[in-house]
Amino acid sequence: xxxxxxxxxxxxxxxxxxxxxxxxxxxxxxxxxxxxxxxxxxxxxxxxxxxxxxxxxxxxxxxxxxxxxxxxxxxxxxxxxxxxxxxxxxxxxxxxxxxxxxxxxxxxxxxxxxxxxxxxxxxxxxxxxxxxxxxxxxxxxxxxxxxxxxxxxxxxxxxxxxxxxxxxxxxxxxxxxxxx
Amino acid sequence: xxxxxxxxxxxxxxxxxxxxxxxxxxxxxxxxxxxxxxxxxxxxxxxxxxxxxxxxxxxxxxxxxxxxxxxxxxxxxxxxxxxxxxxxxxxxxxxxxxxxxxxxxxxxxxxxxxxxxxxxxxxxxxxxxxxxxxxxxxxxxxxxxxxxxxxxxxxxxxxxxxxxxxxxxxxxxxxxxxxxxxxxxxxxxxxxxxxxxxxxxxxxxxxxxxxxxxxxxxxxxxxxxxxxxxxxxxxxxxxxxxxxxxxxxxxxxxxxxxxxxxxxxxxxxxxxxxxxxxxxxxxxxxxxxxxxxxxxxxxxxxxxxxxxxxxxxxxxx
Numbered sequence: 001x002x003x004x005x006x007x008x009x010x011x012x013x014x015x016x017x018x019x020x021x022x023x024x025x026x027x028x029x030x031x032x033x034x035x036x037x038x039x040x041x042x043x044x045x046x047x048x049x050x051x052x053x054x055x056x057x058x059x060x061x062x063x064x065x066x067x068x069x070x071x072x073x074x075x076x077x078x079x080x081x082x083x084x085x086x087x088x089x090x091x092x093x094x095x096x097x098x099x100x101x102x103x104x105x106x107x108x109x110x111x112x113x114x115x116x117x118x119x120x121x122x123x124x125x126x127x128x129x130x131x132x133x134x135x136x137x138x139x140x141x142x143x144x145x146x147x148x149x150x151x152x153x154x155x156x157x158x159x160x161x162x163x164x165x166x167x168x169x170x171x172x173x174x175x176x177x178x179x180x
Numbered sequence: 181x182x183x184x185x186x187x188x189x190x191x192x193x194x195x196x197x198x199x200x201x202x203x204x205x206x207x208x209x210x211x212x213x214x215x216x217x218x219x220x221x222x223x224x225x226x227x228x229x230x231x232x233x234x235x236x237x238x239x240x241x242x243x244x245x246x247x248x249x250x251x252x253x254x255x256x257x258x259x260x261x262x263x264x265x266x267x268x269x270x271x272x273x274x275x276x277x278x279x280x281x282x283x284x285x286x287x288x289x290x291x292x293x294x295x296x297x298x299x300x301x302x303x304x305x306x307x308x309x310x311x312x313x314x315x316x317x318x319x320x321x322x323x324x325x326x327x328x329x330x331x332x333x334x335x336x337x338x339x340x341x342x343x344x345x346x347x348x349x350x351x352x353x354x355x356x357x358x359x360x361x362x363x364x365x366x367x368x369x370x371x372x373x374x375x376x377x378x379x380x381x382x383x384x385x386x387x388x389x390x391x392x393x394x395x396x397x398x399x400x401x402x403x404x405x406x407x408x409x410x411x412x413x414x415x416x417x418x419x420x421x422x423x424x425x426x427x428x429x430x431x432x433x434x435x436x437x438x439x440x441x442x443x444x445x446x447x448x449x450x451x452x453x454x455x456x457x458x459x460x461x462x463x464x465x466x467x468x469x470x471x472x473x474x475x476x477x478x479x480x481x482x483x484x485x486x487x488x489x490x491x492x493x494x495x496x497x
Contacts, residue, residue, distance in 0.1 A: 055328055077344050080335075108345065114335035117328050121337055125345055134342040144328055 009040070009155045017045045017154075023095055039145065042155050043092055048163065049155045050092060052118075052145040059141050067124055069139040072105025073098050074122070079112040085164055086113055086180040089147060093118075107139075116178045118145040147180060182250050188226035192218070196225075212243060212257070214287045221283050231277055231284050233262070233291045240264075240295055242273060242288070266296050 004012070009026065016024050021044055028038035035057060042049040060066050076097050081090040093111050110121045122140030127133070149165040151157075164179070199218055200207040206218040212232050215222045224230050228247035233240055242260040249256050260276060262269040270289055277285045 055325065077341060079340050079344065108341065110337070110341050110344075112335055112337055112340060115327065115331040117331045119332065119335060119337060121341065123341065125341075127345075127349065132346070134345045136338060136341060144332075146324070146328075 013042060013044070013154050023047075023092075025096070038148075040155065041092060041096075043095060044154070046153060048088065048092060049151040049153070049160075050089060051148045051150075053148050055117075055144045055146060057141065057143040060139065063138055063142065065138070067137045067139045069122065069124075070105055070107065072107050073100050074105075074107040074109040075103060077108060077110040077112075079110065081111075081113050081180065083178075083180060085150070088150070089118075089180065108136075113180050116146065116180045118147075118180070120145065182228050182247060184226050184228055188220055188223065191223065191225055192220060198225075212245075214284065214291060221281075222287075229280065229284075231280065231288055233273070233288050233295065235295045235299070238299055240269060240292060242276060244276060262292070266293070 004026065012026070013024060023044060024040075024042040026040040026042075027036045028040065029035065030037045035054075037054050039052045039054060040049065041052065074097060076094055078090040078094065081087055090111065090113075097109065106125045108123045108125055110119075110123070112119045112121070120141075120143050121138070122142070123136040124139055125137070126135045128135055147164075147166065150163045151160045152163050153160050166179075196208075196218070198208050198210040198213075200209045207216055208218040208223065210224050211234070212224040212230070213222055214224075214230070214232050220226065224232070224245070228245070228250055230245045232243045234243060235241070240262040242262055244258040244260065245256055246258075249258075260272070262272055269292055273285070273288050273292065277288065
């Protein structure tokens, strides 16, 4: 995790590709620097770039009865990503976590898509009653993401090729039509 | 006939549409004004011979107004393109304003310099990639938060997560990490307990074993019930432990057995002397039956021979 210090994003992307990173996540704060309000998720090298807007962020301290998280690798749950675009996004999100089939520590990270809003939750789970009930204990922050645009290449908002852009006026024609 | 003084008298002191007053000063909003202030020398309407420097899309022009063209409003201002090089531009200004008033010449050059400076700054700023401020429409923000809340309710996250986890468990993603078959679990536990029993039975097996008749065993059961009234702590503990077949108490039972057996081994004679009528003969034989009884059903019973019990019955009655 590094502070950005006003280095242009394209430079950051270039350096990261050379350093061998798989993904870049840039968190954007609002003007008063109080809360993060946007995430630029760039899959390297040459991967798609997505920009999410963050709504309703709640830190761990603000959640009641929160637990402490451990350093085990979490399991990832991706719910309700049905469309082609949704699958793209879900795969991008999964790439952020280490993929290890040996589950240690009952830690779960959930990305749930509902009506184009992606809800993020972080829990510790326990099986009760011989595998018929699960108990969830909330750890960590919770927030919702909304995809603003998706680009095919790396970060290039002026010249890059956009795969999908949220254009409110054109797209919000029907209340039941969702894209993710 | 043009008269600048009269014009100024009317405009400057009276009404002028281009006047923009502030707390300290009077400004002139006329686009051809050289300094921007409302002065006698700066007013483009009150000076028949006037010049300005203006910038359009990064290119600077020199505008000239002469009295000869005052009757042709369309052609009033002469536009001269200035070169991008500042020194060349200054030279050009000097050429065009050769015999004009010092004031106009000076101010034109100053204005040119200022224009060049801000153009440089603009170009530099564009390189630095400043953040673009996008306005948020309040109505749309409100609509989005409302929709998000509805989506959250529709999502029922906890249920979805639980379902997903249980689904993974059933599919066997976790393998054998979580053991849920209670019977199997208990079986494993039983096995462990039986292992413990066998281990702890061993010390009592140090007792000497003698042959005995089966009838004695049957009769001894009845005698045990009567004995319970008279038995000491060690004996009663043994009996109570015998009755309880639970796993948890078997440890205690085995411990008590050990104690009881040890005590009996050592102080058989003394005990009996205290609680019952003296039974010296019975001492050696009584110990033997413990081991055999244990083998049957993991129970411990202290048995006494018929001879010993007879006098006891008399005491009871």
